[in-house]
Amino acid sequence: MGLHHFLLILHLLGAAVWVGGHLVLAIGILPEVLRKHDVAGLLNFERKYEPIGMPALIVQVITGVWMALQFGIGPNRWFHFADPLERAVSAKLLLLLITVGFALSARFFVIPKLRPQTLPLMAFHVISVTTLGVLMLIVGSLFRLGGMG
Numbered sequence: 001m002g003l004h005h006f007l008l009i010l011h012l013l014g015a016a017v018w019v020g021g022h023l024v025l026a027i028g029i030l031p032e033v034l035r036k037h038d039v040a041g042l043l044n045f046e047r048k049y050e051p052i053g054m055p056a057l058i059v060q061v062i063t064g065v066w067m068a069l070q071f072g073i074g075p076n077r078w079f080h081f082a083d084p085l086e087r088a089v090s091a092k093l094l095l096l097l098i099t100v101g102f103a104l105s106a107r108f109f110v111i112p113k114l115r116p117q118t119l120p121l122m123a124f125h126v127i128s129v130t131t132l133g134v135l136m137l138i139v140g141s142l143f144r145l146g147g148m149g
């Protein structure tokens, strides 16, 4: 097995944990939490998911940047949109930066003082991060097609 294939397998595992975990939260858990104002239910999920979710995101960044380097897209070509691979890598990095912004906001501002009145704000964070994760999966699937556009 080559290095790129090994990185891709790790990247797909990380994607399964990050996107799968957030889809379960957003579709399977959040509706009932909002209906019942069940702050404890949401915090319980977060407590169980965070120790595997955050390492999965770190795996995505390390393996993603490494695979991008193998495609010849290094930091000097990040946020350049001149060719399909540059566009795909830059789109991933932009989605990642927005995701990190939401994750930090949830972790340090929303969750510490989560109460029934602020559950809709937390729901907005969950749905946004889930949508960003699905978009990163879709952009990721474009690499095998040569990149974006």
Ligand code: HEM
Residues within 6 Å of the ligand: 008, 011, 012, 014, 015, 018, 019, 057, 060, 061, 063, 064, 065, 067, 068, 071, 089, 092, 093, 096, 133, 136, 137, 138, 139, 140, 141, 142, 143, 144
């Ligand atoms: C939560 C974050 C992420 C998710 C869910 C995700 C998901 C995916 C998926 C599903 C693929 C398709 C693999 C395939 O075609 O079999 C992929 C490919 C790829 N991703 Fe990500 N990704 C994430 C973050 C990143 C980041 C931050 C980068 C850095 C630039 C990145 C760079 C790549 C590259 C270069 C490929 C192409 C690999 C190949 O086809 O050989 N990804 N990603």
